[in-house]
Amino acid sequence: MKIKHIIFQFVFIALFFGAMLISYGSVSMPGEEEFPSIVLGDFEVSREDKRVFSAAPFQSGNWVTLSDFDYDTDQPVNWLRAEIDVPVGMLEQPRPLAITIYSTVASVIYINGKQVGSNGVPSQTSAGEQPGRVHRIFPLRVDALHEGKNIISVRFSAHGFGEKWSFLKPELEVVAIIMPLEEKGHVAFEDYLPFLMMTGSIFTAAVFFLMGAFIRRKVDAEIWLAPMFALAWVELLLGILATLYSYPYSYHILWLYLWYVCRIYAGVFLFRFVANRLDITVVRPWAYTWILPALLLITPVVFNDFSIEFGLFLSTVLYTLLAIIAALYAARKKHPYGKLVLLVLLLFSTGFFFEQDIYLSNYYYYYMSALSVVLFVLQAIAFEHKRREAFEISLLSERLELELLKSHLQPHFIMNTLSALAEWIRENPDVGVKMIHALASEFRILREIAGEQSIPLFREIELCNVHLELMSYRKDVKFRLETSVQDGEALVPPAIFHTLIENAMTHTRFKKDVGPFRLEQHQFAEGGLQYELIAPSGEPLKRKVTTGGIGLSYVRARMKDVWGESYLFDDGMSHTGNWTTTIKLETKRQ
Amino acid sequence: MRILIVEDEHMVAKALSRMTREIIGPDLRLLETVECVSDADEFLTDHEVDVLMLDLNLGGESGFDLLAGMVARNFQTIIVSANTDQALTAFEYGVVDFVAKPFTEERLKQALGKLGGAGQGNKHTGAGKAQFLGVRHAGKTQLIQVADIVRLKADDKYCEIILKNGSNFFHEKSLGQLMLLLPDNFQRIHKSHGVNLLETQALKSFPGSKYELQCLSGEHVPVGRSYLSALRERVD
Known part of the structure; x- marks a missing residue:
């Protein structure tokens, strides 16, 4: 068992890393590193709208760094500028170059004072502005760039900010990359192919876990994986949508907010899955499911300075951390899967420590994809395990039924009973008739209950009484059962007390004036239940028992079948010298 | 004839005693019933018997272990048992007869008759199945x-x-x-x-x-x- 566990964990880790490596190997980021690029932070801004800025030397004019800049509709048209370094050799390539702009503005782009293109039309008035698209590619003339430092300047307005989704404060974004034109087209396909593959595996995972619960008609921890993967899938679709369709920038904030919603709830479901899988009762689940997400979602609306991209970062970290804490707690409580889940979660978040921006927008999906593959494998193993278990249970219950019936068809039972009956008929036919009735009753009850998994306690008592009556005639000793029972409807596995009584009779010699068997049921306030079967005192037979133990193994198998592991079984000689069997149930299972 | 019955079923022991008394009549010099083998051993240390009537299934005790010990003794053994599937083995161990439960007086008489009659007269050939x-x-x-x-x-x-x-x-x-x-x-x-x-x-x-x-x-x-x-x- 231990070895199996270790091998299992090893295979699991190997799978995880394998999936990760495949993801990393097949994906490379669009060439920010390889090609000259500038991001928003590299720009300086001027609030004046002077056309001369396009051609002005870099030092001239009244420029401020972007951190001081606050877009203002009273001063709608502004300028950005930055230096971009074109490496030696880039211009010598025969392929034409292009500049790619990712932005949330309407803009005209200049390089070294010459206009290279316009993305929408910036304007002093809202009505005059034509919004730019979120990404555009402008081919460059051969003489547009020279080696070394080039100046990129952007004249822009962003009226769309205050209009469509006014409850959200948009985020100003301008990114420019210079790369060969055909390279861009080529890279785009290669870049997003792995995304398409990930989309496939994540979508399959969502459907798989949803249908799994549906087919099994049972809601378990895995059900939370369905919405988690579904949301990751929606995120990927949003990403693919933005790549394939360059929508007007005013929609970008909505796009970003949808992404944010998905990420928050993916986190919620991840946490719920981990907690449920590890049998942790979450205190105030609504706080994690509704209140915290609501706070996260309202924050960018209420506080305009709160960036949604920071929100993405925050929510991802927050819920992964909650899941890790839950796993840590379970691992400390020695839950069988505690360490495993903790390990996976830690692996899941390793990428975060390398490159946070890329983790949030890229690695996150590789991990999701790797996770889906790993969970498929685990689930397949679990299904196989469950199928086998169900098969074994059905075999077991058939075997138990047979065993109970067989014990009464055994010659020892039936032939001794008939021999005793023959003698009674000679000696006292009235007793013989009573004995026949007791035997008939015992067989009738046995036939009815043998196939059941559990029966009401009163039925079991009925069986014990009729058996004791029969044994009284057989041994010519007056056996009887006294009971102290509060809940006669409580379910017990069939014939367990009956078997225990039979066992006691085999191992003890009772005198003519034998006392009663006692069956006591105690209910605890906490909901636990205890049964105690006390045999009358007698002389224990000192004998080498070679065929014994069958009765006890029957009782144990029956109890396991009904109560699983949630019972305690104990038997032994009490201080009063009575053989006592105690069965304690942790919770009352009905 | 001296007979010891080893039988833990009260009514069966009672029937065996009654029938044995009726079959053997005045020749019966001793008839004792015990419930288990240890009691039988105890009894046999002080008493000589001619016949042992033995139940093979004495509440969980395996019959053949004790049978091997009993058949080595100076008395003959008759098995009275419900487990007829053990009869063949019992004979191989060297018992005189195997009486299945429930039994009739005639069947018991036949078993006891083997002891008195055979081995005398002109029958000089082995009459058992012992292996x-x-x-x-x-x-x-x-x-x-x-x-x-x-x-x-x-x-x-x-x-x-x-x-x-x-x-x-x-x-x-x-x-x-x-x-x-x-x-x-x-x-x-x-x-x-x-x-x-x-x-x-x-x-x-x-x-x-x-x-x-x-x-x-x-x-x-x-x-x-x-x-x-x-x-x-x-x-x-």
Whole structure:
């Protein structure tokens, strides 16, 4: 068992890393590193709208760094500028170059004072502005760039900010990359192919876990994986949508907010899955499911300075951390899967420590994809395990039924009973008739209950009484059962007390004036239940028992079948010298 | 006749006692019932019996362990049991009869009748099915293969058993009692001698109507006059 566990964990880790490596190997980021690029932070801004800025030397004019800049509709048209370094050799390539702009503005782009293109039309008035698209590619003339430092300047307005989704404060974004034109087209396909593959595996995972619960008609921890993967899938679709369709920038904030919603709830479901899988009762689940997400979602609306991209970062970290804490707690409580889940979660978040921006927008999906593959494998193993278990249970219950019936068809039972009956008929036919009735009753009850998994306690008592009556005639000793029972409807596995009584009779010699068997049921306030079967005192037979133990193994198998592991079984000689069997149930299972 | 019943089922023991009393009548010198083997052992240390009636399934106790010990003793054993599937094995161990439960008085009478009648008169051939014989050796019961026995020699009320490998054992049963248990390849050829016919070679005659049976081992065993005709029927 231990070895199996270790091998299992090893295979699991190997799978995880394998999936990760495949993801990393097949994906490379669009060439920010390889090609000259500038991001928003590299720009300086001027609030004046002077056309001369396009051609002005870099030092001239009244420029401020972007951190001081606050877009203002009273001063709608502004300028950005930055230096971009074109490496030696880039211009010598025969392929034409292009500049790619990712932005949330309407803009005209200049390089070294010459206009290279316009993305929408910036304007002093809202009505005059034509919004730019979120990404555009402008081919460059051969003489547009020279080696070394080039100046990129952007004249822009962003009226769309205050209009469509006014409850959200948009985020100003301008990114420019210079790369060969055909390279861009080529890279785009290669870049997003792995995304398409990930989309496939994540979508399959969502459907798989949803249908799994549906087919099994049972809601378990895995059900939370369905919405988690579904949301990751929606995120990927949003990403693919933005790549394939360059929508007007005013929609970008909505796009970003949808992404944010998905990420928050993916986190919620991840946490719920981990907690449920590890049998942790979450205190105030609504706080994690509704209140915290609501706070996260309202924050960018209420506080305009709160960036949604920071929100993405925050929510991802927050819920992964909650899941890790839950796993840590379970691992400390020695839950069988505690360490495993903790390990996976830690692996899941390793990428975060390398490159946070890329983790949030890229690695996150590789991990999701790797996770889906790993969970498929685990689930397949679990299904196989469950199928086998169900098969074994059905075999077991058939075997138990047979065993109970067989014990009464055994010659020892039936032939001794008939021999005793023959003698009674000679000696006292009235007793013989009573004995026949007791035997008939015992067989009738046995036939009815043998196939059941559990029966009401009163039925079991009925069986014990009729058996004791029969044994009284057989041994010519007056056996009887006294009971102290509060809940006669409580379910017990069939014939367990009956078997225990039979066992006691085999191992003890009772005198003519034998006392009663006692069956006591105690209910605890906490909901636990205890049964105690006390045999009358007698002389224990000192004998080498070679065929014994069958009765006890029957009782144990029956109890396991009904109560699983949630019972305690104990038997032994009490201080009063009575053989006592105690069965304690942790919770009352009905 | 002295009889001990080992039976833990009260009503069965009662029936056995009653029937035995009726069958044997005034010849019954002793009839005792005990519930388990340890009680039986205790009783047997102080008392001699002729017959043991034994239940093979005494509440969880395996019958054959105790049977091996019982059949080595100087009394005959009748099994009274519900487990008829054990009958064959019981015979192989050397019991005189196996009475299945529930039993009738006639069946019990038949079993008890084997003890009184057989072994006397002209019946000199083995009447049992024993495959092993339990012998008490150095305080322990040991099973020997009946097929390994070459011959038997009466020694007072005991019996000496000589095996193929030359070793010999003493059995607490008399030669007559053992002939009841041994299979029909065993033949009594003298008041004090029995042989395994499968281990003999030739019947030799000597002057003065003296006869000896030669064993494969080379030994010569005397043949009693009154046993000769029955032996001739077997060897010719």
